[in-house]
Amino acid sequence: MVPDKTYVVDLSNERAMSLTIEPRSNKPSTDSVPGCFVCLDPWTCSTNLTLTPGSKHKISFLCDDLTRLWINAEKNITCTDHRYCHRKSYSLQVPGYILQLPVQLHDFSWKLLVPKDSLSLALVPAQKLQQHTHERACNASFSYLLASAVPGQDLRFGFFCSGGSIEQIRVKQNISVTLRTFAPSFQQEASRQNLTVSFIPHFKEDGVFTVTPDRKSKVYLRTPNWDRGLPSLTSVSWNISVPHDQVACLTFLKERTGVVCQTGRAFMIIQEQRSHAEEIFSLEEEVLPKPSFRHHSFWVNISNCSPVSGKQLDLLFWVSLTPRTTDLTVIILTVVGGGALLLFALGLIICFVKKNKKKKISKGPAVGIYNGNINTQMPMQPKKFQKRRKDNDSHVYAVIDDTMVYGHLLQDSSGSFLQPEVATYQPFQGPMATATLPTPPPLQGPPTRKADHR
Template sequence: MEALEIALPQGSGITVHIKLVNPALPVKACYMVVSRQYVTELLVKPGDKKSFTFSCNNPEKHFILEVKKSIDCMSGPCPFGEVRLQPSTSELPALNRTFIWDVRAHKSIGLELQFSAPRLRQIGPGESCADGVTHSISGRIDTTEVRIGTFCSNGTVSRIKMQEGVKMALHLPWNIPRNISGFSIANRSSIKLPLPLAMVDKYIVSFCFGSASTGLCIIESVFEGEGSATLMSANYPGGFPEDELMTWQFVVPAHLRASVSFLNFNVSNCERKEERVEYYIPGSTTNPEVFRLEDKQPGNMAGNFNLSLQGCDQDAQSPGILRLQFQVLVQRPQNESNKTYVVDLSQERTMSLTIEPRQVKHGRRFVPGCFVCLESRTCSNNITLTAGSKYKISFLCDDLTRLWVNAEKTLSCLDHHYCSGKSFPLQVPRDVLQLPVRLHDFSWKLLMPKGKLSLMMVPSQKLQQNTHERPCNTSFGYLVASTTPGQDLYFGSFCPGGSIEKIQVKQNSSVTLRTYAPSFQQEVSRQGLTVSFIPYFKEEGIFTVTPDPKNKVYLRTPNWDRGLPALSSVSWNISVPSNQVACLTFFKERSGVVCQSGRAYMIIQEQQTRAEEIFSLEEEVLPKPSFHRHSFWVNISNCSPMNGKQLDLLFWVTLTPRTVDLAAIIGAVGGGALLLFALGLIICCVKKKKKVNKGPAVGIYNGNVNTQVPQAQKFPKRRKDNDSHVYAVIDDTMVYGHLLQDSGGSFIQPEVDTYRPFQGPMGDCPPSPPPVFSRTPTAKFTADEPAPSGPPESESEPYTFSHPSKGEVGVRETDIPLLNTQGPAETEE
């Protein structure tokens, strides 16, 4: 390779040191050749002249170069002014170079580093500069070196002033042909000031007020327009020197506003004094403004200001670490900056309100801050207002959609005797709605004595349950969930415009009003729930539903994504108007639940007749679409399911008009008369034959024959689906024919009666779950009323039934064929 030469003038105070990048690694690939000797290190001192070559073509991968100049300002004058690179980069080999200036001065002398454009930007641990050019600056406290920070180009730091000397290191990559240092050194007065405030070179410096302690350094940061700067305390992320003072001066154009945010900080264990930050803000009547590091820091400041970090005397046994990383954001004032909003929580006891940023993607390089300010001065990107006080807030934000409000209020009942029957509204307070930022969540926590009371929620407008089949498209909705510890029960998300009239929950719950669109401000009048304390019940929840005749009503079990909690029960009270017929349809054919213990059941109960159908959800298929002319209950009770085999059901209800066709009714009545005439004729014929050991034919219920009357398509689907009104004739040799004979062998004439529907009160209590040993679908009746001879009908559809008036007829023999069940009927309370 080409021979290189380094010559240093006598008395220059400069040394050049070339060494391996990593001396610990074995050297095989590259050496320096000096006077025909292979060496790995070369030191050139003042007055020396050294010639050398490299044994490889890429020495920059193996060697680094360090140029160090010592400047002694204690024994002679300091060489103030612009600092030059000596020797210049053109005189040095193309290696990664570090120029170090070590200036020693007396404690009474202040040395100032001035940086020409571009100014410096401080970086934290692990960060690097895009061009590889870095500035590392350190100061001294007696014999201890203190690292001020590492900086890149293109920032706001214009000057750094230190006491008792400075050490400046400029690192240049081997491929950067730079021949200037970019800074100069000036002599300034001591940082030690006897007065709280002093003028230093036409800018104001704030120090430890009332103290004459020596400040470590002063850093000036100049903003020419909108922008931000991140700065750190000395030795960051290590500990700030004990009982020291560090000051940052910020030069801000008068038409802009500055806000300070602490990104990261720690406090040490103080034995004397107190760690704090102090602000000098021109125009403030309370200078200095003193804050703890835990406090919200000032914002919305116009013009120049200073910030100082003051340490304390630390505990010798356990000193701890004081450190600070903060950001200063400078931006144009917004229209909202001059508006003040009052949030009065002085009458509240359990309410809190938080204004915080929401996640918004930005494409711009500089993103102005979004701050909330208390009394127009203490600003932060998030702020929490608590009960018992009255607040005045303003906003320093270019786009208020970047913020939102979350609030929480607790409503508790301690005396169940007093609270029983009490009602109260869940409405967002006006002070929250008048804020110019969007409300995200307002949550009410509803607490009550365990096992004493339950809750009933009645919305101002009927609610729709949010499902994939029919999602909510409103600007807001309600989220209802249990808050009982250890129970993860989410009832669902609901929005206005549905069929749910009320929701009843067994225990402590939370109701959250969540907004989905800014149009909530126009629909705010639609929000509102009334909550009442009601007598305690054992089910987890009860939903009262009045279906909309025009739409399907989709309903699903709570905890849809995770399954209904073990051993819990939920009911739906579904009302059917008198002129409508309801169709109940399940989404799946089977529930999919697998029980580890206990049984999972579903009960469908007609409220007028109290007739129940019970289905085992683990073993049986779910019922096919069924039609209900009267209000009914749907109850779902879970077992202890196995993992991965949870219970979640989706079903829907539709309404169709209950039409009345006179021709169809006449046809049905005529058909019934003909059927009775044929039955009588057969009985007469059998009586004339007088066959031995054969009884007469009898009309019995036949569930398998479909005799749809012509033009019956005008009827909605009702009894023709189960053919419960159809009778067929069997031969007189049937085994039950003898029941129509008396003791003398003569036949008993049947009595004729008309079925009338039950006109009693509707059921207001959900059906009780069956015993755990029940497995098969069962028709269930109350003990205080007889089993009906068929599904209930309206008075407009009369049917006649024949039954014996005399003779010993067992309950079992008559119940089974009339009910058309798959097994024996169970009677239970």
């Protein structure tokens, strides 16, 4: 048998990628069926061929049934300096030189490696993803398998396919993203396999899913490692968005988790994102909440303890949306409350106006006489103050008679005014006449003897 066609696989620009063509593991070869061979040249053939990066390879096939072979490839995307990788993004797509081969692709894995405690990873699909569950299985020609690439950590986030409600998946540290095909029709659907990874600032949770539920169907979500249980001391969150015109119903599959903790605590937190109100449930002791309605976006966080062997933590829940309806009672109360507030404001305005009017009426006329001839110019401005003191009337003062102010106190019993005794002002008429002083009385003393001049 001579190869009839040669295919070029160009890995000259790749530095951390390997490609292997090998027999399918689910199709064992029998003695009656001849083997399938992959050849680098007409004379170097084998049933299993691995192509190394940095070179261009020409391959051919010696096989009657190429469906007995498949391709597995792996590529590393490594960040060693967080200052260089921060906010950088890469598109996770199967290269075209693999898609043109006559052998079906089985797995293409991207191993994403970041510096510990420095960076984390964010995966954003071109089309929103659906998590594979028993209640809603993926039926596309390919899915993404997300699993931890940290040595010693057994954490599988699950299978995800296009056509769901998951907009973003963030993971704490190293992760492996494997595109796995399930049908030859993947060749026609390859344009849908566009997943972008970005290096983002480090965060503490093992995984965070951003979810916007579909308005027409439920979105099913479950904890990682569904078959074996959430690993010890693992924390996962779901950021669930609720449109403003919708109400979300959160429902859990079972009443209790059945987890038994050896050390630590297993708990769940449901937090409203607008009010930050939290509901905390002990997954070891408490019953899970009954179906509840959420009017705003909310968080669901599940954190595991170190469970006793055989009592693992696994949770399945779903979210459905219904149109928001305004309660008639709420409308009536709002209208009544608004009317009462308006009436109260009008009452305050009327009272304020009446009070001001009363103040103006009660004041009456000012006591005093206005002298329009008085100069009111500012002092210390001699140039503007033209009149001399003898020419202006600023030194003339109006006199207010007491009877004008206290007249009601000067009336007698008959109603007539009591005239106070006051002196009458007389004009100056010159100096008064000199008055003769009275002669003081004579002094009383002993009689004086007259001298006799005779």
